[in-house]
Amino acid sequence: MQDMCPRDIVGDYTEHRLRYFDGSQRTVLVSETETPYPEGRLIVSRTDLDGVLTHVNQSFVDMAGYTKQELIGTPHSILRHPDMPRAAFADLWQTVTAGKPWQGYVKNLRKDGGYYWVLATVIPNVRQGRVVSYTSVRRKPSRGKVEEHTALYRKLRMEEDQ
Amino acid sequence: MTLQFAISPDFPPEHIAGWYIFNTWLQRTLDCAIHLQLYDNFNTLRKAIESDRLDLVYANPFDASLLIREKHFMSLARADNLQDEAIILTADQHPARHIEDLCPDTIIAATDVPDIEMMGMIMIEPADLNRDNTQLVTCDNYVMVAKQLLNGEADIGFFLAEAFDSLSDLVKKQLRPLVRSQIQVIHHSLMAGPVLHDRHTALMTLLSTMDTSEKGRGVLDALKISRWIPIDQEDSEFMIDLMDTLMID
Ligand SMILES: Cc1cc2nc3c(=O)[nH]c(=O)nc-3n(C[C@H](O)[C@H](O)[C@H](O)COP(=O)(O)O)c2cc1C
Numbered sequence: 384m385q386d387m388c389p390r391d392i393v394g395d396y397t398e399h400r401l402r403y404f405d406g407s408q409r410t411v412l413v414s415e416t417e418t419p420y421p422e423g424r425l426i427v428s429r430t431d432l433d434g435v436l437t438h439v440n441q442s443f444v445d446m447a448g449y450t451k452q453e454l455i456g457t458p459h460s461i462l463r464h465p466d467m468p469r470a471a472f473a474d475l476w477q478t479v480t481a482g483k484p485w486q487g488y489v490k491n492l493r494k495d496g497g498y499y500w501v502l503a504t505v506i507p508n509v510r511q512g513r514v515v516s517y518t519s520v521r522r523k524p525s526r527g528k529v530e531e532h533t534a535l536y537r538k539l540r541m542e543e544d545q
Numbered sequence: 546m547t548l549q550f551a552i553s554p555d556f557p558p559e560h561i562a563g564w565y566i567f568n569t570w571l572q573r574t575l576d577c578a579i580h581l582q583l584y585d586n587f588n589t590l591r592k593a594i595e596s597d598r599l600d601l602v603y604a605n606p607f608d609a610s611l612l613i614r615e616k617h618f619m620s621l622a623r624a625d626n627l628q629d630e631a632i633i634l635t636a637d638q639h640p641a642r643h644i645e646d647l648c649p650d651t652i653i654a655a656t657d658v659p660d661i662e663m664m665g666m667i668m669i670e671p672a673d674l675n676r677d678n679t680q681l682v683t684c685d686n687y688v689m690v691a692k693q694l695l696n697g698e699a700d701i702g703f704f705l706a707e708a709f710d711s712l713s714d715l716v717k718k719q720l721r722p723l724v725r726s727q728i729q730v731i732h733h734s735l736m737a738g739p740v741l742h743d744r745h746t747a748l749m750t751l752l753s754t755m756d757t758s759e760k761g762r763g764v765l766d767a768l769k770i771s772r773w774i775p776i777d778q779e780d781s782e783f784m785i786d787l788m789d790t791l792m793i794d
Contacts, residue, residue, distance in 0.1 A: 423726045504790040520790040525673045
């Protein structure tokens with residue numbers, strides 16, 4: 384994945400180097416601007432078995448800030464925010480590859496450097512008895528849960544950095 | 546052999562004649578006898594599905610998974626102009642202006658329509674409300690839900706968006722929408738069971754071209770459906786996957 388581009392960022396930002404599960408690296412630019420969850424909407428995506436995006440709905444496009452063309456064919460980790468602990472995604476992948484649904488709170492990174500919080504559910508899609516893809520549907524989290532997870536993830540990140 | 550056709554109990558009562566007209570059209574078109582069975586609640590419909598008594602169903606999205614994944618039904622079509630979207634309302638005098646203003650012990654009025662109840666429950670989650678810290682009052686129809694709100698007996702009501710839109714202006718003026726879903730991919734579907742699989746493609750074509758003949762248009766008018774849109778199997782699988790993610794809590 385390409386590094387994030389200062390030209391796309393709105394407002395002040397900090398720079399972070401993320402190392403992904405496959406060993407690749409990318410520079411992400413992060414601002415403190417939160418985009419509120421769109422009322423009444425679901426943010427929907429589908430990936431192949433490797434976590435590469437194959438379908439996104441309009442709310443996904445609106446919230447991520449990338450075009451649909453930029454998203455399809457790209458790893459879902461294009462949205463990974465440096466404040467998210469690795470443990471959350473390790474748990475996600477462990478759960479869904481075991482054929483089970485996963486649910487959790489996720490802080491996602493937008494193309495413009497801002498972020499948005501979601502309550503995400505990921506399920507394996509079973510066709511003729513085989514898992515062929517994964518679907519994720521996100522909904523609006525409560526403020527209380529967002530605050531709780533902000534603190535929890537900060538603690539987990541600190542432990543992971545040690 | 547007489548085929549058994551059921552429609553989801555949440556059809557608007559004024560469409561009942563329309564469904565009988567549609568059934569007559571289906572019998573002529575397929576050249577076989579079809580019995581239209583009405584169920585007055587979702588439980589009895591579910592029992593009929595579970596005991597393999599049905600061959601055609603106009604199904605609520607909530608029953609789609611059971612029909613397709615367990616009973617080997619295949620989707621035929623959905624109504625072009627109908628989508629299942631939910632709206633949460635309060636009485637105009639109620640202090641809540643946003644979902645987040647709602648407190649534990651909120652009293653919810655709703656019908657027994659399962660997909661609307663599910664969407665309503667999801668839309669109150671941002672206030673940390675769920676089945677355990679709210680009280681659900683089940684009403685026979687949306688007019689009764691509105692009454693509960695206007696009488697101050699319930700704090701919020703879950704409505705099918707269309708049902709709210711079709712309330713009288715007098716009632717609508719006394720109610721305030723807090724949130725309206727915009728999911729766009731959840732809808733009722735007409736589905737056919739295994740006995741009809743060999744006629745599936747033919748049936749899909751007949752339905753999707755219904756609006757091109759005068760007779761067909763008359764039948765659709767009676768149902769207040771503009772036209773049938775064919776649904777392929779993967780579209781219904783996608784909707785079921787989405788419903789599955791929403792049923793996990
Ligand atoms: C269906 C599905 C949806 C996902 N949604 C997100 C998401 O919204 N944000 C995110 O950061 N990671 C999401 N992930 C996890 C990513 O695939 C990835 O594991 C994560 O971004 C961390 O990157 P890494 O595993 O390369 O370290 C999703 C995975 C799946 C299978």
